[in-house]
Amino acid sequence: KCIYCTSFLPQDSLLLCIIQCLFHSYTGLRPKETVSFCFPPFSSFRRQDVLTLTPWLAPIVWEGTFNSEILDNAYKPLNLTIGVTAFAIGKYTRFVGRFLESAEKHFMKGYRVNYYIFTNDPQAIPRVQLQPSRRLSIVPIKKYSHWQEISMRRMEAINRHIAEMSHREVNYLFCLDIDMVFYNPWGAETLGELVAAIHPGYYKVPRSQFPYERRSFSAAFIPDGQGDFYYGGAVFGGLISQVYEFTRTCHMTILADKANGIMAAWQEESHLNRHFASHKPSKLLSPEYLWDDTKPKPPEVHLIRFASVKKNYREIRD
Numbered sequence: 001k002c003i004y005c006t007s008f009l010p011q012d013s014l015l016l017c018i019i020q021c022l023f024h025s026y027t028g029l030r031p032k033e034t035v036s037f038c039f040p041p042f043s044s045f046r047r048q049d050v051l052t053l054t055p056w057l058a059p060i061v062w063e064g065t066f067n068s069e070i071l072d073n074a075y076k077p078l079n080l081t082i083g084v085t086a087f088a089i090g091k092y093t094r095f096v097g098r099f100l101e102s103a104e105k106h107f108m109k110g111y112r113v114n115y116y117i118f119t120n121d122p123q124a125i126p127r128v129q130l131q132p133s134r135r136l137s138i139v140p141i142k143k144y145s146h147w148q149e150i151s152m153r154r155m156e157a158i159n160r161h162i163a164e165m166s167h168r169e170v171n172y173l174f175c176l177d178i179d180m181v182f183y184n185p186w187g188a189e190t191l192g193e194l195v196a197a198i199h200p201g202y203y204k205v206p207r208s209q210f211p212y213e214r215r216s217f218s219a220a221f222i223p224d225g226q227g228d229f230y231y232g233g234a235v236f237g238g239l240i241s242q243v244y245e246f247t248r249t250c251h252m253t254i255l256a257d258k259a260n261g262i263m264a265a266w267q268e269e270s271h272l273n274r275h276f277a278s279h280k281p282s283k284l285l286s287p288e289y290l291w292d293d294t295k296p297k298p299p300e301v302h303l304i305r306f307a308s309v310k311k312n313y314r315e316i317r318d
Contacts, residue, residue: 050286050300054228060198060284061189063302071188072110080191081112083170083240085158086178088117089143091316093124095179095309100128100136106182106305114170117178118157155254155268159247167240174237175247177308179316184288184305192283194242196276197235200287200295213270218262219253220270227277232290233269235306238282249275 046052047064054060084103088096096117107113112133117125120143130136141157158175166173172191202210210230213220237243250271257264257271264270291297291307 054280054284056280058280058282058284060286061289062286062300063288066189068185068187068189075188075191076110078171079112080172081114081170082108082191083114083116083166083173085116085118085161085173085175087141087154087157088119088121088125088178089141090120092178093119093121094316096124097126097128098181098309099178100126100130102182104128104131104134106184107186109185109187111188114166116161116166118161155247155251155271159244159251162240162244162247167244170240172237173240173243174235175243176306177234179311180234180306180308182306184303186289186305190237190283190285190289192238192281194238194246194279194281195236195283195285196229196231196272196281197285197290198287199230199232200290200292202230203287210273211266212273213264213266215262215265217260218264218270219256220264220274222274222277227273228280229276229284231269231273231276231281233266233272234308235285235290236272246275246279249279 047062050060050062052060052062052065059065084107086096086099096119100115103113103115113135115130115134115136116139117136118139118141119125120141122138122140125138128136139157139161144153154175158173162173174190174195207227208224210227212222212227212230214224215221216223236246238246250268253271253274254264254268286301288301288303288305291301291304293307293310297304
C-alpha cells in the first residue's frame with residue numbers, strides 16, 4: 001500500500017527517508033499493514049502566500065496544503081476514536097447545541113468521536129441527534145465564582161479526566177472552547193502528536209507584540225526575543241498521552257503561580273504559550289481552525305473552519 005505524504009516538505013530523498021522513519025512517532029500509531037511513502041505532484045498542494053512550515057519542520061495546516069482523501073485512506077483503517085472536550089459552565093450552556101450540531105456536520109466525518117462536555121448544570125445540556133459512531137458524555141464539574149478561575153481550572157479537569165477515563169476511550173483528544181462553531185470540514189489533517197493553533201489576532205504581527213506573560217516572577221514568563229508564534233488557548237490537542245502530559249505540566253505551572261499569588265496575563269493561555277515556547281508542537285493549525293467571527297476574512301484564509309460566535313462577554317460571564 002502506498003501512502004502519499006502531503007507537501008509540507010520539499011521533495012528530497014533524504015527527507016523521504018526521515019518521514020518514513022518518523023511516521024510512527026508522527027501519528028503515534030502503528031498501521032495495520034506495511035506501508036510505503038510516495039510524494040504526489042507538489043504543485044497541487046503548494047501555498048506560496050503563507051508560511052506552511054515552522055523552523056523546527058512542523059507543518060502549518062492551511063487549505064491547499066493537504067489532500068483529505070489521501071489522509072483518510074491512511075487514517076481510517078486505523079479505527080481511531082477522536083475525543084473532544086469542551087466546558088459549558090453557567091451561561092455557556094447556551095452554546096452547546098450549536099457547537100454539537102455544527103461538529104456533527106463538519107468535525108472528523110467518518111471517524112468515531114466522543115464528546116466530553118464539562119458542566120455544572122447537566123440538565124441544561126440539550127439533546128442533539130448524533131451519528132451512530134458518535135457519543136456524548138456529560139462530565140459534572142464545580143462552578144467557580146470568577147470566570148478567570150474557571151479558565152485556570154480547565155487544565156486540571158482535562159488532566160484528571162484523561163487519567164480516570166478518556167485514556168481508555170480515545171486515541172486523540174482535542175480541547176476546544178464551547179462558544180465556537182464549525183463552518184467547514186475539520187479532518188485528519190489536524191491529527192498529530194501535539195497540536196497547537198495559531199491565534200487569529202497575532203499571526204501577522206511581530207513577536208514583540210505578542211501578549212506573552214512578561215513578568216519574570218510568573219511561571220508563564222517568556223523573555224523578550226523568545227517564542228515563535230502566539231497560540232490560542234481555545235484549540236489544542238494531540239495524542240491522548242501527549243495531551244495528558246501537556247495538561248499536567250500546565251496545571252503544575254498554574255499551581256506554582258497561584259501559590260505565589262500570581263495570575264498570568266491571559267490565565268491558562270499564557271501557560272500554554274510558555275509550554276509551547278520550550279516544547280515545540282509537532283503540528284500547527286492555521287487561523288482557519290481558530291477564527292474570530294468579528295474579523296473580516298483576509299485573502300490568505302481560504303476557508304473558515306472553526307470560529308468563535310459573537311457574544312456579550314460581560315453578560316455571559318456575570
